[in-house]
Structure formats: structure tokens, C-alpha cells
Amino acid sequence: xxxxxxxxxxxxxxxxxxxxxxxxxxxxxxxxxxxxxxxxxxxxxxxxxxxxxxxxxxxxxxxxxxxxxxxxxxxxxxxxxxxxxxxxxxxxxxxxxxxxxxxxxxxxx
Amino acid sequence: xxxxxxxxxxxxxxxxxxxxxxxxxxxxxxxxxxxxxxxxxxxxxxxxxxxxxxxxxxxxxxxxxxxxxxxxxxxxxxxxxxxxxxxxxxxxxxxxxxxxxxxxxxxxxxxxxxxxxxxxxxxxxxxxxxxxxxxxxxxxxxxxxxxxxxxxxxxxxxxxxxxxxxxxxxxxxxxxxxxxxxxxxxxxxxxxxxxxxxxxxxxxxxxxxxxxxxxxxxxxxxxxxxxxxxxxxxxxxxxxxxxxxxxxxxxxxxxxxxxxxxxxxxxxxxxxxxxxxxxxxxxxxxxxxxxxxxxxxxxxxxxxxxxxxxxxxxxxxxxxxxxxxxxxxxxxxxxxxxxxxxxxxxxxxxxxxxxxxxxxxxxxxxxxxxxxxxxxxxxxxxxxxxxxxxxxxxxxxxxxxxxxxxxxxxxxxxxxxxxxxx
Numbered sequence: 001x002x003x004x005x006x007x008x009x010x011x012x013x014x015x016x017x018x019x020x021x022x023x024x025x026x027x028x029x030x031x032x033x034x035x036x037x038x039x040x041x042x043x044x045x046x047x048x049x050x051x052x053x054x055x056x057x058x059x060x061x062x063x064x065x066x067x068x069x070x071x072x073x074x075x076x077x078x079x080x081x082x083x084x085x086x087x088x089x090x091x092x093x094x095x096x097x098x099x100x101x102x103x104x105x106x107x108x109x
Numbered sequence: 110x111x112x113x114x115x116x117x118x119x120x121x122x123x124x125x126x127x128x129x130x131x132x133x134x135x136x137x138x139x140x141x142x143x144x145x146x147x148x149x150x151x152x153x154x155x156x157x158x159x160x161x162x163x164x165x166x167x168x169x170x171x172x173x174x175x176x177x178x179x180x181x182x183x184x185x186x187x188x189x190x191x192x193x194x195x196x197x198x199x200x201x202x203x204x205x206x207x208x209x210x211x212x213x214x215x216x217x218x219x220x221x222x223x224x225x226x227x228x229x230x231x232x233x234x235x236x237x238x239x240x241x242x243x244x245x246x247x248x249x250x251x252x253x254x255x256x257x258x259x260x261x262x263x264x265x266x267x268x269x270x271x272x273x274x275x276x277x278x279x280x281x282x283x284x285x286x287x288x289x290x291x292x293x294x295x296x297x298x299x300x301x302x303x304x305x306x307x308x309x310x311x312x313x314x315x316x317x318x319x320x321x322x323x324x325x326x327x328x329x330x331x332x333x334x335x336x337x338x339x340x341x342x343x344x345x346x347x348x349x350x351x352x353x354x355x356x357x358x359x360x361x362x363x364x365x366x367x368x369x370x371x372x373x374x375x376x377x378x379x380x381x382x383x384x385x386x387x388x389x390x391x392x393x394x395x396x397x398x399x400x401x402x403x404x405x406x407x408x409x410x411x412x413x414x415x416x417x418x419x420x421x422x423x424x425x426x427x428x429x430x431x432x433x434x435x436x437x438x439x440x441x442x443x444x445x446x447x448x449x450x451x452x453x454x455x456x457x458x459x460x461x462x463x464x465x466x467x468x469x470x471x472x473x474x475x476x477x478x479x480x481x482x483x484x485x486x487x488x489x490x491x492x493x494x495x496x497x498x499x500x501x502x503x504x505x506x507x508x509x510x511x512x513x514x515x516x517x518x519x520x521x522x523x524x525x526x527x528x529x530x531x
Contacts, residue, residue: 002285083198083287084237085295106284 001080003042004087007073007103008096012065014074015049026095034079039090044077071100078107116160119169120153127170128253129338133225134174136288139181140196142250142278148184149253152176195282199228200289226251227290227342230335234303235286242277243306249274251338252331262328263313304352304408307335311356315363316514329363332356347399351409354399357392358415361385373520377424389419407443410435429458446475447483454487462494482511486521493528502528 011018019027031041050065050072057066065072074096081087084104091097091104132149139145152173159176166172233246244263248254260270280286291299314328336353343349365379396416399409414435421427436452449472457465469488478484489504502525509521 083285084235085287085289085291087285088237089295 001040001082002084002087003107003109004079004081004084004091005103005105005107006044006077006079006091006094007105008075008094008100009071009102010074010096010100012070012072013049013051014047014072015051016046016074023095023098026098030094033093034090037086037090038082039086040080042078042080044075046075047073074100079104111161111164113161116157116165119160119165120156123156123169123173124153124253125334127173129226129229129251130170130224131173131177132250132253133229134223135177135181136197136229137199137223137225138178139185140199142197142281144181144184145177146250148177148180149173151180195285197282198285198287198289200287224342225288226338228288230303230339230342231290231299232281232286232288234299234306235281236298236302237284237286238277238280240306240309242273242280243302244309245270245273246277247306247335248310248331251335254331258327262325300346300348303339304348307332307339307352308356308408310335311359315359316517329360333360345400347402348406348408350395350399351406351412354392354395354412355408355415357388357395358412358419361388361392361419367516371516371519372523373516375520376418381422384419389416392416393419404442405438407439410439410442414439425458427458429455433459446472446478447481450478450481450484450487457491457494462491466491466495480511482508482517484508485511489524493524498528 034041053063053065055062055064055066079087079090081090084106087104091102094102096102128149131152132145135145135149136142139148155176156169156173159172160166230247230251233250234243238246241263245256245259248259248262249256256271256274257267259274260267263270310328311332314325314330314332333353333356336349336356339349340346340353361384362376362379364385365374365381365383367373392412393416396409396412399405405413414432417428417432417435432455433452436448436455440448440452449468453465453468453472456468466488469484469491472478472484473488485504485507489501489508492498492501492504505521505525505528509518509525512518512521
């Protein structure tokens with residue numbers, strides 16, 4: 001099995017309060033869905049809104065996310081999959097893709 | 110002893126025809142694209158000596174596969190290769206993904222030659238790779254074209270192309286892109302990527318985006334070769350059939366696209382007696398024999414349009430109404446403004462330049478066509494036919510500003526001169 005980080009991008013500021021109830025429900029069910037498909041979620045977190053983020057570049061501290069963009073990281077988890085096709089198959093069912101999108105990135109092992 | 114010239118010729122033929130089969134079969138053993146490539150290269154070198162000494166083998170592909178796989182097995186046994194921690198994931202012929210190490214396949218009967226070409230093609234055209242990397246990998250791994258030649262065809266420095274290929278191979282290894290044929294649920298979009306790569310190869314060769322020659326014949330031949338290979342591997346896929354038909358029907362006009370001076374000729378001006386009848390017949394047969402199940406896809410519809418053109422005695426006698434009807438279907442499966450633009454050209458032939466110009470003017474508001482050189486060129490032609498010469502000259506000039514192929518530029522410059530000073 002290979003481990004991938006799944007980074008969930010949502011429209012800024014990625015506030016959990018903005019997530020529609022149906023999407024929130026689907027997020028809750030996604031772990032079971034992944035297991036049914038033969039994968040596994042090792043660990044995952046949702047984040048507070050990007051307005052609460054603080055960034056440091058060099059020695060300059062600024063308010064906000066590291067990169068200003070229309071979409072920001074709203075959460076991430078580690079997914080175990082057989083290969084990239086398997087990982088993409090599961091990740092495309094992540095409800096994060098409804099309003100935003102996900103990035104699938106192999107871990108350095 | 111066989112004479113060296115005929116051996117060399119046999120090797121050139123085997124390189125062109127069998128490279129994909131030999132490499133794909135070797136990948137299964139080597140579990141590493143670089144090692145497989147190296148072993149296949151070696152096998153072709155060995156063949157020169159062995160075939161000169163022993164005569165040509167009855168099955169050159171099987172001989173090359175055996176030689177290449179032996180080298181791979183040998184390299185792995187003696188640990189002469191850098192053992193990647195991440196061997197390529199080769200899915201066995203069942204559906205379960207295996208978890209074997211790189212050495213587990215070395216006991217495969219060496220004379221067993223699986224046809225892994227589809228796996229190779231789908232791996233090279235994996236949507237997780239950027240399109241230009243898909244194209245480069247397909248030429249390199251499926252067609253056996255050297256990186257230098259690929260770079261030349263795409264007008265980039267060799268180092269740039271080499272870096273592109275290396276990056277793509279590294280992604281296949283690190284992101285664990287498996288060496289497999291996609292399953293049914295992934296198939297349509299995965300196949301679409303493969304078809305797009307072949308089509309892009311063809312169009313790059315057909316209309317070189319810059320430079321003096323309008324056709325880079327080798328890319329066109331490679332695209333046709335790939336199209337034929339794919340159809341042989343997937344004879345029931347209507348879109349695979351459609352793509353090959355489209356390439357053949359378009360390429361049938363290759364000799365007549367420019368005049369002796371290299372000037373671009375419009376379809377209406379081309380000498381139809383110079384069209385390649387055999388290619389047209391092959392293309393038409395493919396279109397006519399396509400399975401009728403379901404809605405036809407974009408390649409089959411484009412091929413059908415090309416077939417209507419190919420069977421017309423003259424430009425005016427073309428079945429334009431049929432072409433408009435085919436475009437109506439095409440725009441449903443492929444809602445592209447370029448399709449709408451080409452449809453407008455056919456509308457001009459059925460309903461006259463006035464209604465077509467109104468469609469073009471509507472398309473000018475579509476941002477996706479901004480900078481698309483054929484839009485002002487087609488508009489200019491319609492204006493010319495309506496006798497609005499000054500406006501036509503302005504539009505021709507706009508098209509000229511966007512074109513960088515010498516033959517196209519010459520054509521447009523001629524049109525501007527014809528229209529008189531703007």
C-alpha cells in the first residue's frame with residue numbers, strides 16, 4: 001500500500017460554518033466509503049478558517065494563509081491506497097470536490 | 110552469415126514495428142521503465158551481431174523480447190542496477206494488485222510474450238501526467254523515438270525534452286502510477302487521453318505551428334502507426350476507429366495542401382485528383398463499419414465529416430447540408446467554439462455568407478476564441494464573399510498577426526493584397 005496526503009481545498013476562507021449540511025454529512029460518511037473500496041484513512045483533520053492563519057516567510061510574519069488564493073486548504077488526511085488509480089478513485093468521491101477540489105500527493109517514504 | 114544490409118534493414122523494421130511490444134513485455138520483468146528501455150536498446154544492438162551470424166529469426170519480436178528480458182533478469186539477479194525502492198506496479202492479469210518485489214517475476218518463462226502494449230500506452234497517457242509529458246513518453250516508450258528527435262519535432266532544446274521525460278518517469282514511480290489497463294468505470298476518460306495524445310501528435314505534424322514546412326512527416330507517420338496499433342488492440346472501440354479514420358481522411362489530402370511554392374491551398378482550391386484514394390477508401394470503410402450502438406463520439410463524427418468532403422467531386426458539390434447536420438451532432442458531444450466556427454463555414458455553403466457571418470460575429474464574443482487565428486481568417490473570407498473588401502482586409506490582417514507558420518502567412522498576405530489597401 002502507498003500513502004497519499006489528500007489536501008482538501010475549499011472556497012476561501014474555508015470556514016467549516018460555510019459547509020452545506022449535505023456536504024458535511026457526506027464528509028462524515030466518506031471514511032466508511034473509503035474502507036468499502038479497499039483503502040484506509042490513517043489520520044485526518046479539518047482546519048479553522050484561513051482568516052485565522054498566520055504565515056511566516058523568511059522572518060516576516062503576516063496575517064493570513066501563505067498563498068492568497070480563491071481556494072484555501074480546509075483540511076487534509078492520509079489515505080492508504082494500492083496505487084495512484086486506486087487513490088484517485090477514492091479521492092474523486094471526496095465531497096470536498098463539490099465546491100472546491102482535492103490534491104492527491106504521495107508521501108515521501 | 111546473412112548479409113549485413115538486410116540485417117540492418119530487418120532491425121530498422123523491427124524497431125519501427127515491434128518496439129512497443131518488446132518494451133512492454135520487458136517492463137513486466139524489469140519493473141522499471143529506465144531499466145527496461147536500456148535492456149531493449151541492448152537487445153537491438155545484440156540482434157545486429159546475432160542475426161548476421163545466425164540468420165534472421167522467424168519471429169524477430171519474440172527474439173528481441175527474450176534477449177531484452179534475459180538482460181533484465183540478469184541485471185536484477187546480479188544487482189547491477191540501482192534497486193528502486195519503488196518498482197513499477199505491474200498488475201497481474203487478474204484484477205488483484207500484487208505486492209511482489211522486483212525479483213518475483215524473474216522465474217516467468219522467458220519465451221512467454223505477453224502483449225502489454227495497451228498497459229504501456231495507458232501508462233504513458235495517464236491523466237496524472239501533463240499532456241506534453243504524455244506525448245513525449247508515448248513517442249519515447251511506445252514508438253522508441255530518441256529524446257533528441259522528439260525535441261526536434263517539438264522545437265524545444267534536447268535538455269528540456271530530456272528533463273520532461275525524466276520528470277514524467279519519476280512521477281510514474283513515486284506517485285505509483287500502475288502499469289495496467291484501466292477498468293471499465295475509468296475507461297472513457299482514460300481512452301480519451303490516449304486518443305488526444307495521438308491526435309495532438311498528428312496535428313503537430315500536420316500543421317507545424319511554426320517553421321517553414323507545413324508537414325512534419327515523421328510525426329504524422331508515427332500518429333498513423335499509433336492509430337493502427339490502437340485499433341488492432343481495441344477493434345471494438347468506435348472512437349479508436351473514428352480517430353484512425355479521421356487521421357487517414359485528413360492525411361489523404363496531404364500532398365494537395367500547398368502548391369509547389371509552399372503556399373497554403375484552401376479546401377476549395379485543392380486538386381482533388383491528388384488526394385490519396387487508398388487512404389480515403391480505408392478511412393471511409395472505417396467510418397461506415399463503425400458500431401452503431403450509442404451516440405457517436407467526437408472522433409467518429411469528425412471522421413464522418415471528413416468522409417463527406419473526401420467523396421465530393423468538387424467543393425461546391427459537397428454534401429454541405431449533411432455536414433451541417435453532422436456538426437449539429439458534434440457540438441452536442443463536444444461543445445467547443447472551434448466546432449461552432451467550422452459549422453459556420455458549412456452554414457455559409459448551405460445558407461450563404463450572410464447567415465454564417467452572423468454566427469461568426471456571435472462567436473467573436475466568446476473569450477475562448479480570442480487569439481484563435483482561424484476566426485478572423487474565416488470572417489475575412491465571408492466578408493470578401495459579401496463584397497465588403499475593406500472589412501475583409503482588416504480581418505485578414507488580424508489573422509496574419511496571429512499566424513506564425515510561413516505557409517499560412519503567405520496565404521493571408523496574398524489575400525490582403527487581393528483585397529486592396531485597407
